Amino acid sequence: MKKKKFLGLLLLGALMFASCSEHFHETPQSEVAVTYNLSADLQNAKASNVRVTFFNVNTGRSTVVESKDLSKTWLEDGLYNVMLEGNVAYKVNGSAVNARLRAVQNNVTIAGGKANLNLVAEAVSVKEGFVFAEIAVAGTLDANKKQYNSDKYFRIYNNSDETLYADGLVLFESEFLNDMPQDYRPDVRDSALAISVAYMVPGNGTEHPVAPGQSILLVDLGLDHTKTNPNSYNLSKADFEWYDKTESGGDTDTDVPNLIKLITMDGSRQMGVWMPHTRGVKTYAIGYLGDAQHPVSAADYVQNYAYHYEYDFTFKGITYPMDGDAYIVPNAWIADCVNMCPKEAPKKWLCSASRLDAGFAYNSVLASDKNRYGMAIRRKVDSQTHKLVDTNNSTNDFESMVKANPYYQFFK
Numbered sequence: 001m002k003k004k005k006f007l008g009l010l011l012l013g014a015l016m017f018a019s020c021s022e023h024f025h026e027t028p029q030s031e032v033a034v035t036y037n038l039s040a041d042l043q044n045a046k047a048s049n050v051r052v053t054f055f056n057v058n059t060g061r062s063t064v065v066e067s068k069d070l071s072k073t074w075l076e077d078g079l080y081n082v083m084l085e086g087n088v089a090y091k092v093n094g095s096a097v098n099a100r101l102r103a104v105q106n107n108v109t110i111a112g113g114k115a116n117l118n119l120v121a122e123a124v125s126v127k128e129g130f131v132f133a134e135i136a137v138a139g140t141l142d143a144n145k146k147q148y149n150s151d152k153y154f155r156i157y158n159n160s161d162e163t164l165y166a167d168g169l170v171l172f173e174s175e176f177l178n179d180m181p182q183d184y185r186p187d188v189r190d191s192a193l194a195i196s197v198a199y200m201v202p203g204n205g206t207e208h209p210v211a212p213g214q215s216i217l218l219v220d221l222g223l224d225h226t227k228t229n230p231n232s233y234n235l236s237k238a239d240f241e242w243y244d245k246t247e248s249g250g251d252t253d254t255d256v257p258n259l260i261k262l263i264t265m266d267g268s269r270q271m272g273v274w275m276p277h278t279r280g281v282k283t284y285a286i287g288y289l290g291d292a293q294h295p296v297s298a299a300d301y302v303q304n305y306a307y308h309y310e311y312d313f314t315f316k317g318i319t320y321p322m323d324g325d326a327y328i329v330p331n332a333w334i335a336d337c338v339n340m341c342p343k344e345a346p347k348k349w350l351c352s353a354s355r356l357d358a359g360f361a362y363n364s365v366l367a368s369d370k371n372r373y374g375m376a377i378r379r380k381v382d383s384q385t386h387k388l389v390d391t392n393n394s395t396n397d398f399e400s401m402v403k404a405n406p407y408y409q410f411f412k
Helices: 002-024 298-304
Strands: 029-038 046-056 062-066 073-076 078-092 095-110 114-124 130-136 153-158 170-174 192-200 215-219 260-266 283-287 306-315 318-330 334-339 375-379 398-403
Touching (some): 029 078, 046 073, 062 073, 073 078, 078 114, 095 318, 130 283, 192 283, 192 306, 260 318, 298 306
Parallel strands (some): 029 114
Antiparallel strands (some): 029 073, 046 062, 046 078, 095 114, 130 153, 170 192, 192 260, 192 318, 306 318, 375 398
16 A cells, blocks of 8 residues: 555656646747738738748747737747738729738747737739740841841740749730830839730640749740841740731731730730830730639730820920820739830839839840840849849849840750
């Protein structure tokens, strides 16, 4: 009997010691309250499905907090990377937009018993990973030194670590010129890009895979141009071409598959055949129509995302009221954006929001620069990450005025 009593006391003591020891070594915790505001460009917006992920840098563990618990949650003290995600519905120039919502704040110290964290959430691209690798819009000169315009191209690169599908990817050209600033009203740049050209890659969603580090080539005419112009390129291997079928002809349809033409406008008029601006003064973007949860059809886009603008044009001291028609692409639909403008243009402004692209790349020094022919802009490489450089600032991200090469090898 005494032996059993002794063993019971020994067991009770061990449990008490373990409990005290565990309590003694317990990591301190703090009560965390999270609030968030929507960025200024999101007018009359409604957020939904909001959640916050806390990644503990020290332990490598993640804690996901749903919206109902954001006002009070307990976390171990430590250093955290914090990401808010969700959905947001809002309007741009009267047009409905659904997008992903995100806010990121890294290296947040949580300690001292209580912590308050305020985040600013933005609408972000529906998909990321595709970037412009090279843009050649200047054209070339033929053997007789005459301007040759049919060999312009855009090379789009998968800068992610996973296979992406180009199906549904849209190429946009801005309505406005980066070397001709005007006080356009309404000014939609904080929330959208004004565009007048849009072509979409066909497909059902899985027809055109692009592996990491691979690219697709979009061209004007999918021909071997070297047969008639020794200063040009063989674009017969391109993935897609933009073809503008008109009643009067004017364009050539090759064996290269066609992009789906959504919009080609010139001011308020329907454009016959699109020719990217040879001086390199426009903004180019790639993106999508809506997102996976709220896709926008081509017909709905053309009908519901029109943009009418006004401005005052001054010439020789006389001001003329002007207006025009274009379309808008919400910034949240844009995966990559590049502003182009001659290096020494006397006047510059950003056609895009600065958070999409805060700088300029150029294929000419001056607007009338005859040295632009055969030149392109090409994205720089990061030899350490083995990725193309993408800081949302084309001044830093691109090599400007380089010799165009649609098949340039970025990593050898």
